[in-house]
Amino acid sequence: MMDLIIxxxxxxxxxxxxxxxxxxxxxxxxxxxxxxxEDSAEVIDASGMVVMPGGVDIHSHIAGxxxxxxxxxxxxxxxxxxxxxxxxxxxxxxxxxxxxxxxGYRYSRMGYTTVITPxxxxxxxxxxxxxxxDTPMIDKATFPLxxxxxxxxxxxxxxxxxxCASHVAWMLRAxxxxxxxxxxxxxxxxxxxxxxxxxIYDQIPPFNITPRDIIRxxxxxxxxxxxxxxxxxxxxxxxxxxxYTTTLDTxxxxxxxxxxxxxxxxxxxxQFSAFTGSDWMNMGSGAERIARYLNHHTHATIDVGQVVFxxxxxxxxxxxxxxxxxxxxxxxxVNHDVETETGAGIVPFRYRRTSFVHSMQWSIGLELALLIExxxxxxxxxxHPNAAxxxxxxxxxxxxxxRQARERMMGRINxxxxxRSLLKSIDREYDLYEIAIVTRAGQAKALGLKEKGHLxxxxxxxxxxYGVNPRKVDLSRNPELVRKAFEKSxxxxxxxxxxxxxxxxxxPVGGRTFWVDAETSSxxxxxxxxxxxxxxxxxxxxxxxxxxxxxxLGSQRIAMKAEV
Amino acid sequence: MITLTxxxxxxxxxxxxxxxxxxxxxxxxxEIAKLPVWEGNRRxxxxxxxxxxxxxxxxxxxxxxxxxGDFRRVRRVGAAMTSGxxxxxxxxxxxxxxxxxxxxxxxxLDAGSWAGSAMKGGEIVIKGCVGDYAGAPxxxxxxxxxxxxxxxxxxxxxxxxxxxVGGLIRVKGNIGQFAGVHMKGGMIVVEGDAGDRxxxxxxxxxxxxxxxxGTILPGFIIDEIRSSVRVGEERxxxxxxxxxxxxxxxxxxxxxVSVNSNPHLKFYKSLIx
Numbered sequence: 001m002m003d004l005i006i007x008x009x010x011x012x013x014x015x016x017x018x019x020x021x022x023x024x025x026x027x028x029x030x031x032x033x034x035x036x037x038e039d040s041a042e043v044i045d046a047s048g049m050v051v052m053p054g055g056v057d058i059h060s061h062i063a064g065x066x067x068x069x070x071x072x073x074x075x076x077x078x079x080x081x082x083x084x085x086x087x088x089x090x091x092x093x094x095x096x097x098x099x100x101x102x103x104g105y106r107y108s109r110m111g112y113t114t115v116i117t118p119x120x121x122x123x124x125x126x127x128x129x130x131x132x133x134d135t136p137m138i139d140k141a142t143f144p145l146x147x148x149x150x151x152x153x154x155x156x157x158x159x160x161x162x163x164c165a166s167h168v169a170w171m172l173r174a175x176x177x178x179x180x181x182x183x184x185x186x187x188x189x190x191x192x193x194x195x196x197x198x199x200i201y202d203q204i205p206p207f208n209i210t211p212r213d214i215i216r217x218x219x220x221x222x223x224x225x226x227x228x229x230x231x232x233x234x235x236x237x238x239x240x241x242x243x244y245t246t247t248l249d250t251x252x253x254x255x256x257x258x259x260x261x262x263x264x265x266x267x268x269x270x271q272f273s274a275f276t277g278s279d280w281m282n283m284g285s286g287a288e289r290i291a292r293y294l295n296h297h298t299h300a301t302i303d304v305g306q307v308v309f310x311x312x313x314x315x316x317x318x319x320x321x322x323x324x325x326x327x328x329x330x331x332x333x334v335n336h337d338v339e340t341e342t343g344a345g346i347v348p349f350r351y352r353r354t355s356f357v358h359s360m361q362w363s364i365g366l367e368l369a370l371l372i373e374x375x376x377x378x379x380x381x382x383x384h385p386n387a388a389x390x391x392x393x394x395x396x397x398x399x400x401x402x403r404q405a406r407e408r409m410m411g412r413i414n415x416x417x418x419x420r421s422l423l424k425s426i427d428r429e430y431d432l433y434e435i436a437i438v439t440r441a442g443q444a445k446a447l448g449l450k451e452k453g454h455l456x457x458x459x460x461x462x463x464x465x466y467g468v469n470p471r472k473v474d475l476s477r478n479p480e481l482v483r484k485a486f487e488k489s490x491x492x493x494x495x496x497x498x499x500x501x502x503x504x505x506x507x508p509v510g511g512r513t514f515w516v517d518a519e520t521s522s523x524x525x526x527x528x529x530x531x532x533x534x535x536x537x538x539x540x541x542x543x544x545x546x547x548x549x550x551x552x553l554g555s556q557r558i559a560m561k562a563e564v
Numbered sequence: 565m566i567t568l569t570x571x572x573x574x575x576x577x578x579x580x581x582x583x584x585x586x587x588x589x590x591x592x593x594x595e596i597a598k599l600p601v602w603e604g605n606r607r608x609x610x611x612x613x614x615x616x617x618x619x620x621x622x623x624x625x626x627x628x629x630x631x632x633g634d635f636r637r638v639r640r641v642g643a644a645m646t647s648g649x650x651x652x653x654x655x656x657x658x659x660x661x662x663x664x665x666x667x668x669x670x671x672x673l674d675a676g677s678w679a680g681s682a683m684k685g686g687e688i689v690i691k692g693c694v695g696d697y698a699g700a701p702x703x704x705x706x707x708x709x710x711x712x713x714x715x716x717x718x719x720x721x722x723x724x725x726x727x728x729v730g731g732l733i734r735v736k737g738n739i740g741q742f743a744g745v746h747m748k749g750g751m752i753v754v755e756g757d758a759g760d761r762x763x764x765x766x767x768x769x770x771x772x773x774x775x776x777x778g779t780i781l782p783g784f785i786i787d788e789i790r791s792s793v794r795v796g797e798e799r800x801x802x803x804x805x806x807x808x809x810x811x812x813x814x815x816x817x818x819x820x821v822s823v824n825s826n827p828h829l830k831f832y833k834s835l836i837x
Contacts, residue, residue, distance in 0.1 A: 073704070074704055075702070075703040075704035075705075076701070076702050076703065076704035076705035077704070079702050079704075079705075331706075332706075
């Protein structure tokens with residue numbers, strides 16, 4: 001592997017407080033280094049360009065059984081968007097649910113190098129890892145759904161936190177997961193009986209605990225296991241008018257578990273959880289209240305889940321929510337029950353500018369991103385493909401950077417939503433430093449990926465170079481330029497290899513999969529009781545449930561010392 | 565007028581998506597012969613597969629394309645065309661006039677399945693039979709034919725007008741099962757007999773049956789008896805049973821069935837309130 005020098009770019013590296021200084025970046029052996037011998041190194045002339053760490057996406061459904069079911073459900077989605085085979089890349093199809101290879105290529109073309117697929121039913125871990133193995137160009141990780149696992153609920157009911165922790169540690173190891181994902185805690189379990197929960201204080205009858213107990217319990221477990229990421233929460237009541245109170249309750253219920261300034265909870269696709277009002281006619285934006293809370297507290301981070309008007313496919317483990325959505329649209333749908341573990345629902349969906357609710361959602365996402373003052377607390381996602389496909393990120397970057405671009409869009413949305421939107425009163429425009437935080441540095445920090453999201457010595461040599469000159473053009477007045485620059489990176493460098501040049505893949509490479517091995521003091525032993533439960537309730541036996549490490553292409557074990 | 569004749573008999577499907585007045589307009593013969601065509605998984609040019617004769621017009625409207633010989637394995641003829649004319653002097657393959665927006669296609673013999681798939685405008689006249697899914701959308705989509713006319717002089721297969729949104733399909737012969745399934749608008753007129761399950765899941769539009777039908781789906785409720793029905797400019801004399809449905813989804817679809825051709829349905833008269 002040749003050494004690389006990226007010369008004269010404007011470097012944006014927020015984790016190392018570098019804000020657009022013109023400097024060189026040296027790469028050797030797949031890592032960022034202090035310097036390399038100049039005569040033997042390949043030089044990339046980045047003068048007049050922006051150099052950032054490779055993009056990190058904290059929440060994007062790119063692999064797993066629910067994504068694949070989405071592919072099966074939507075042949076018409078494949079017809080619209082076809083990528084032909086080239087001598088070095090594979091063919092693929094799909095606009096909102098692209099095939100695995102296409103997913104990798106498209107992310108890489110936008111300068112992204114690390115993507116997390118956030119909802120893996122533990123039972124379907126094998127499928128998820130098979131798809132991740134087939135997703136090239138990017139590093140990956142996946143969050144198993146733990147919040148409605150019977151074992152977890154039973155341990156929490158009995159107040160056995162230690163046992164719960166060692167169980168979760170075993171689960172992460174067994175499924176090769178990275179963090180604790182909680183979806184509509186309690187609600188998904190209740191959905192198995194055709195019901196849902198309405199607040200975090202509702203009882204879940206079979207277990208006599210509340211969603212609050214689950215969130216707090218797993219938050220403590222997360223700390224006991226010393227996991228790199230916080231708990232990753234999809235709130236109760238998602239997508240219902242008035243749900244911002246549930247979101248605030250969720251944030252508040254773990255406040256006293258925080259130690260110092262470290263976050264303990266991540267609320268994902270917060271836009272869907274920030275509605276006011278009591279029905280769809282009078283729904284409004286709760287972004288201001290959530291932003292106010294986050295501006296005064298340090299124990300939480302969120303990602304946006306920004307809506308972009310387009311045709312997409314919604315998929316989540318939140319079965320009851322998807323049932324409601326199916327009722328709302330009358331569209332075809334898939335309901336999926338994963339035995340004792342979790343569930344899922346998939347509904348095709350089109351976000352329309354003319355719709356009041358959809359326009360409000362568009363506005364709420366941007367309001368959240370703009371009203372939360374500290375960009376380290378809010379990250380850019382579309383909850384791909386739920387609010388929009390990930391390929392729309394460059395448009396969102398343009399909206400964040402340019403008030404003019406937002407106003408242009410605002411002239412085209414539903415008029416009632418426009419009247420209610422707070423966006424007209426927000427002047428804030430992100431600069432490239434802040435964009436670098438919300439699209440890579442912040443997300444890497446929240447994930448605890450120490451070698452991602454920055455360009456300091458020792459970091460993985462994942463670099464994105466965008467062909468736009470912030471000293472020559474006023475980006476806030478040229479949103480089109482911003483969009484084009486972020487759509488096709490001038491160079492994407494993955495582990496020290498130039499993989500994309502001028503928006504085209506020049507070298508297909510594989511990627512690694514990160515997983516966490518939380519080392520508990522007493523190693524977890526599969527009791528006969530556990531084995532019996534697998535025999536009684538699972539279609540997969542205990543022995544086949546465990547995913548061996550060599551099943552993963554490019555397995556990257558991250559060992560953490562647990563406190564139990 | 566431009567004439568295309570196959571040079572040999574095709575063993576595998578040929579994607580004839582470029583055989584449209586829009587693609588041929590304002591081109592010399594040599595340029596037309598260079599248009600890309602897929603034969604199975606092999607990429608070639610039109611001139612390799614067909615003899616191209618005649619001359620083209622300046623704009624699509626003036627272009628007429630004549631297809632002689634065996635086109636049964638040629639798909640997507642006239643796809644997305646906007647104007648002009650295609651005259652087929654025999655049979656033609658699948659997806660004839662798919663997503664076409666205007667112009668006219670005529671076929672002397674049969675057409676394959678998916679004729680006029682998701683078409684938006686224009687006219688397709690087929691003197692023979694068509695396969696299944698005439699006017700239906702691409703698999704998975706719920707927006708079928710939204711405008712224009714398909715006329716079939718003989719029989720049509722199953723699921724004619726699936727997910728139809730607008731326009732007119734007129735079949736002069738018999739029709740298979742599930743005509744107008746998921747239909748949301750537009751009109752289907754069948755002069756011959758119809759297979760069962762007509763209008764399943766329809767939420768709008770109208771289906772008119774002049775011939776015999778076995779049974780009406782239980783999701784349809786008899787409304788009244790009408791003496792005639794208007795189809796475009798024409799008024800067809802009945803009388804007709806008028807059913808509303810499919811009430812599992814909506815009351816807005818209307819299914820009109822000839823009274824005289826269907827004596828076995830006369831008990832519906834007693835159900836009219």
